[in-house]
Amino acid sequence: MDNQLILRAPAIEDGPRLFDLIQRSPPLELNSPYAYLLIADHFSATTVIAERGGRLIGCVTSYRRPDRPETLFIWQVAVAPGERGQGLAKQMLDALIRRRPPAWVETTISASNHASLRMFRTWAEQRRYPLQHAIGYAADLFGHQPHEEEVLYRFGPLIHQETTA
Numbered sequence: 001m002d003n004q005l006i007l008r009a010p011a012i013e014d015g016p017r018l019f020d021l022i023q024r025s026p027p028l029e030l031n032s033p034y035a036y037l038l039i040a041d042h043f044s045a046t047t048v049i050a051e052r053g054g055r056l057i058g059c060v061t062s063y064r065r066p067d068r069p070e071t072l073f074i075w076q077v078a079v080a081p082g083e084r085g086q087g088l089a090k091q092m093l094d095a096l097i098r099r100r101p102p103a104w105v106e107t108t109i110s111a112s113n114h115a116s117l118r119m120f121r122t123w124a125e126q127r128r129y130p131l132q133h134a135i136g137y138a139a140d141l142f143g144h145q146p147h148e149e150e151v152l153y154r155f156g157p158l159i160h161q162e163t164t165a
């Protein structure tokens with residue numbers, strides 16, 4: 001089996017595979033199969049999937065904020081358990097940014113997700129993307145559903161800065 005890493009935009013048929021990967025990636029919140037179908041279809045241009053030997057081993061889902069299209073909002077990042085710690089998450093983020101460079105990158109991270117925080121921090125530091133904290137989503141905004149606060153991280157401006165692999 002060809003073991004080469006492939007990074008590409010998803011096709012509609014990848015929707016169920018995205019659902020399966022996120023299901024295997026706690027603490028990420030699993031959304032409906034329909035939501036992942038929409039991501040693979042409507043948001044394909046701002047989604048990266050990573051495959052090796054035909055297996056889906058990672059993904060970054062994102063979208064351009066409708067109110068601020070120069071901002072790319074990263075929604076979910078997942079790497080299959082056996083593939084972590086090898087720089088794949090950062091590689092997928094770089095691939096996404098190269099595709100159509102945004103001026104700003106935003107994401108929210110729950111305070112207890114140290115792996116995610118570390119990944120985003122080192123990714124931005126190594127590429128000299130300035131980090132600005134902004135107001136995210138307080139726990140009480142999630143209504144009756146228990147949910148940790150989501151802290152908003154805003155990186156940028158990214159324009160005219162070189163990305164490194």
Ligand SMILES: CC(C)(COP(=O)(O)OP(=O)(O)OC[C@H]1O[C@@H](n2cnc3c(N)ncnc32)[C@H](O)[C@@H]1OP(=O)(O)O)[C@@H](O)C(=O)NCCC(=O)NCCS
Nearest residue numbers: 025077078079084085086087088089090115116118119122
């Ligand atoms: C977070 C996640 C995407 C990182 O993927 P990855 O491919 O292993 O990340 P990278 O190899 O690019 O590592 C990036 C940095 O994060 C660090 N890191 C990765 N996992 C870590 C962990 N569990 N605890 C602390 N730091 C961690 C790495 O050491 C690395 O730091 P370095 O550059 O200083 O060496 C992956 O662990 C994952 O899928 N977790 C479950 C889902 C999740 O929490 N997603 C993030 C929400 S957006």
